[in-house]
Amino acid sequence: MNKLTAVAMVSAAVVLAACGKGEEAKPQEQAAAPAPVVATSIVVGLDDNFPPMGFRDEKNELVGFDIDMAREAAKRLGIEVEFKPIDWSAKEAELNSKRVDVLWNGLTITEERKKNIGFTDPYMENHQIIIVAAASPIQGKADLAGKTVGAQEGSSAVDAIKKEADVAAGFKELKTFGDNITALMDLGTGRLDAVVVDEVVGRYYVAKRADEFRVLEDHFGTEDYGVGVRKDDTELLTKINDALNGMKQDGSAGKIATQWFGADIIK
Incomplete structure (x- = not known):
């Protein structure tokens, strides 16, 4: 190997080493963020x-x-x-x-x-209406004193009744049910004196059995759905x-x- 060839080889090695160091020093590009999952x-x-x-x-x-x-x-x-x-x-x-x-x-x-x-x-706007038997003497909230009143457990009817603590305190019992239909069935059999229920539900049900039930003018407040x-x-x-x-x-x-x-x- 002559001197000129040796110098050329050393120079190439230096150039390659410099390139390698430059590549190592270059910051890595950040990975692209995953696309958000779209609900289907x-x-x-x-x-x-x-x-x-x-x-x-x-x-x-x-x-x-x-x-x-x-x-x-x-x-x-x-x-x-x-x-x-x-x-x-x-x-x-x-x-x-x-x-x-x-x-x-x-x-x-x-x-x-x-x-x-x-x-x-x-x-939608809704009321908590009071349903009684068609022949019931109950005409308003004041007449619920001493009476057994039904409502769906966990419903806004229960919340609305509790807001009128003075009225609720006069009940003989506030009885809760798993659903409104069961409460209305108990009203029909006389085990309840009244049911407090969402207006949209109550009027739908009463319309089918208008000879058995009626809706009082009094209600337990207005609410939004x-x-x-x-x-x-x-x-x-x-x-x-x-x-x-x-x-x-x-x-x-x-x-x-x-x-x-x-x-x-x-x-």
């Missing part, structure tokens, strides 16, 4: 014995006003919807444990519930709100209401 379906928790909001028909299929509203909203969002009957008295636990994604079944918006649930804008989601699920909340607002504006929500209530009672 939602699970709606409901009480499947809550006509006309959500219940089973003679074919044991889930039907109702809120069922139709949820299906229409899901269609607009381009997602699938699954309906899951739950213990309504444990609805917040079902939602926050992620066994369901949405509570959509005549859910009353209250300040207490807002602590644990995110709500859409109201889509909304769709409930987990408080941290803000994206889903916004999407459902947008879908509901669109349904109100183009008349779709009113059409669904008219099919179930005979009138557009959308708020």
